[in-house]
Amino acid sequence: MVAADLLSQAEHDEEAYALLVTLSRAHADPVSRGLASHLEALPRTATGKLLTVDQAAERLGTSVRFPRRLIAERRITFVRVGRHVRIPESALDALIEAGTVQPVARRRRPGRGVA
Numbered sequence: 001m002v003a004a005d006l007l008s009q010a011e012h013d014e015e016a017y018a019l020l021v022t023l024s025r026a027h028a029d030p031v032s033r034g035l036a037s038h039l040e041a042l043p044r045t046a047t048g049k050l051l052t053v054d055q056a057a058e059r060l061g062t063s064v065r066f067p068r069r070l071i072a073e074r075r076i077t078f079v080r081v082g083r084h085v086r087i088p089e090s091a092l093d094a095l096i097e098a099g100t101v102q103p104v105a106r107r108r109r110p111g112r113g114v115a
Contacts, residue, residue: 002020002030002031002034005082038081048088048089049088049089050079050081050086050087050088050089051086051087051088051089051092052084052087053067053068053071053085053087056087060092060095060096067087070095071085071087076091076092076095077090077094078091
């Protein structure tokens with residue numbers, strides 16, 4: 001539980017540090033192992049920046065209901081850290097790329113100009 005809280009705090013800001021200060025090795029060792037197991041459990045594509053649902057909604061330009069629905073319907077990759085849910089930036093990039101529609105080049109008919 002402490003490891004999940006540390007990870008949760010660390011992801012709020014790329015330059016922030018989450019620290020555990022203890023004099024007890026009996027307390028520090030399980031937290032260290034917990035951190036290692038949480039990090040190992042992350043898919044390799046999800047090791048970039050993890051965004052909160054609010055941050056994902058802001059990046060998509062939607063309300064928070066939309067990313068929450070994507071998560072509930074399992075339509076986007078997400079990571080559970082304790083009771084928190086985070087969305088990898090790479091998953092948002094893939095969602096945006098999949099939904100991007102490229103314009104179709106239209107040919108102009110001869111004799112039709114702009115009036």
